[in-house]
Amino acid sequence: MRVIVVGAGVGGLTLAQGLRQAGIEVVVYERDGELGRPQGISLHIDERGASALRACLPAAQVAMAEATMGGPREQTLTLSEVDGSLVVASRQPADGLAGRARPGRQAHRPLLRAVLLTGLEDVVRFDSEVTRFEQRPDGTVRVWCADGRTDTADVLVGADGIGSAIRRQYLPDVRVVDTGRRMLMGATPLRAVAGTGLPDLIGDSPASLRAGDTMLVLGVLRFTESPATARKGWLPGLSPNAVAGVEDYVMWALPTTQDRLGAAKKPAEVWHRATELITDLPPALCAVLAQAWPEATVALRIGTIPPPRAWPASAVTVLGDAIHLAPGFGANLAMRDAHHLRDALAEAHHGRSTLLDALAGYENTMRRTSFTPAKASA
Numbered sequence: 001m002r003v004i005v006v007g008a009g010v011g012g013l014t015l016a017q018g019l020r021q022a023g024i025e026v027v028v029y030e031r032d033g034e035l036g037r038p039q040g041i042s043l044h045i046d047e048r049g050a051s052a053l054r055a056c057l058p059a060a061q062v063a064m065a066e067a068t069m070g071g072p073r074e075q076t077l078t079l080s081e082v083d084g085s086l087v088v089a090s091r092q093p094a095d096g097l098a099g100r101a102r103p104g105r106q107a108h109r110p111l112l113r114a115v116l117l118t119g120l121e122d123v124v125r126f127d128s129e130v131t132r133f134e135q136r137p138d139g140t141v142r143v144w145c146a147d148g149r150t151d152t153a154d155v156l157v158g159a160d161g162i163g164s165a166i167r168r169q170y171l172p173d174v175r176v177v178d179t180g181r182r183m184l185m186g187a188t189p190l191r192a193v194a195g196t197g198l199p200d201l202i203g204d205s206p207a208s209l210r211a212g213d214t215m216l217v218l219g220v221l222r223f224t225e226s227p228a229t230a231r232k233g234w235l236p237g238l239s240p241n242a243v244a245g246v247e248d249y250v251m252w253a254l255p256t257t258q259d260r261l262g263a264a265k266k267p268a269e270v271w272h273r274a275t276e277l278i279t280d281l282p283p284a285l286c287a288v289l290a291q292a293w294p295e296a297t298v299a300l301r302i303g304t305i306p307p308p309r310a311w312p313a314s315a316v317t318v319l320g321d322a323i324h325l326a327p328g329f330g331a332n333l334a335m336r337d338a339h340h341l342r343d344a345l346a347e348a349h350h351g352r353s354t355l356l357d358a359l360a361g362y363e364n365t366m367r368r369t370s371f372t373p374a375k376a377s378a
């Protein structure tokens with residue numbers, strides 16, 4: 001069996017690693033260059049993502065990923081300011097119940113992506129945008145790249161994110177709705193705010209503070225092992241660039257709207273706009289943004305996809321943000337999709353089911369489990 005994966009995001013790369021582990025030939029086409037585009041610095045990884053990583057990745061990659069996550073996040077904190085000092089006003093368990101966050105650990109997104117790429121160097125084709133596909137009479141699928149190259153496989157997986165070209169051609173009725181909401185995300189070196197008491201106050205837990213219409217979410221990532229040391233011990237094949245200069249930091253996220261963001265686009269412009277939007281917040285939090293790395297700031301579009309009707313299975317399928325969106329936990333869903341799809345394709349590869357039955361089973365599970373948490377996503 002040969003599989004073409006379109007998109008080297010967390011979902012596509014987890015799938016590619018898993019297919020390799022199962023002895024299935026895979027090639028990944030990625031529109032961007034090797035460094036990718038900024039998508040925010042942190043991901044909260046819960047048990048859905050963590051178990052997909054353990055199932056799909058070689059042991060060394062799993063060890064590296066786990067060694068470089070932050071400590072356990074078992075509660076979420078609400079902060080307030082009392083007499084000029086920040087205090088914890090309330091704590092909620094992160095138990096995944098009643099719309100609350102699930103427990104997990106924070107991961108450095110660019111480092112996790114580099115770990116996912118390690119070992120796939122010979123199968124990932126960067127700077128290769130897939131523009132369309134054709135299902136052929138013999139059951140195979142052919143894809144075309146923007147530069148005119150073509151390739152053919154038994155299965156095509158669209159793991160190409162919110163703007164998926166594969167979904168647009170395959171499931172043209174599926175709509176992405178722009179909510180108009182934006183999430184400005186950035187990071188500040190921990191050493192710059194170590195003296196403020198904030199990192200000790202919140203520990204490893206996500207924390208938020210609201211003043212009027214403005215809310216800021218914060219999370220400290222103290223690497224369990226320093227990335228450079230972990231690379232030497234667990235995954236020497238990881239590019240040294242992936243760990244160079246990576247240090248403990250405070251992640252911050254500021255929900256806003258496109259109207260309030262205005263024309264800011266470049267990272268430094270978005271950072272500057274974020275500092276303007278939080279002037280109602282306590283000075284300790286303004287200081288976190290003031291000392292941020294401006295170039296690490298992004299403005300992420302928050303979209304939603306209404307649940308689609310079931311479609312008949314074929315040799316083309318989709319996973320992750322290409323078919324469902326959940327801004328706070330979409331990477332976990334994308335990795336879980338990859339895990340389920342890898343298991344389904346391995347069943348077909350070993351002759352224990354037909355390819356179409358395997359794909360139909362994967363898609364039924366994905367539609368049932370990934371569209372139900374819409375309320376939690378909101």
Ligand SMILES: Cc1cc2nc3c(=O)[nH]c(=O)nc-3n(C[C@H](O)[C@H](O)[C@H](O)COP(=O)(O)OP(=O)(O)OC[C@H]3O[C@@H](n4cnc5c(N)ncnc54)[C@H](O)[C@@H]3O)c2cc1C
Nearest residue numbers: 007009011031044130160161183320321327329330331332
């Ligand atoms: C503000 C915000 C915060 C978030 N925080 C979290 C969090 O803490 N935890 C969490 O689990 N999730 C979080 N998410 C969601 C998470 O970022 C996404 O759900 C996740 O990245 C989806 O992974 P994916 O592999 O499906 O798609 P992506 O990561 O988007 O990857 C798609 C890839 O496909 C490539 N591509 C696109 N089109 C083509 C083409 N035509 N040809 C070739 N390649 C193509 C892209 O370049 C990209 O590399 C957050 C999202 C937002 C907006």
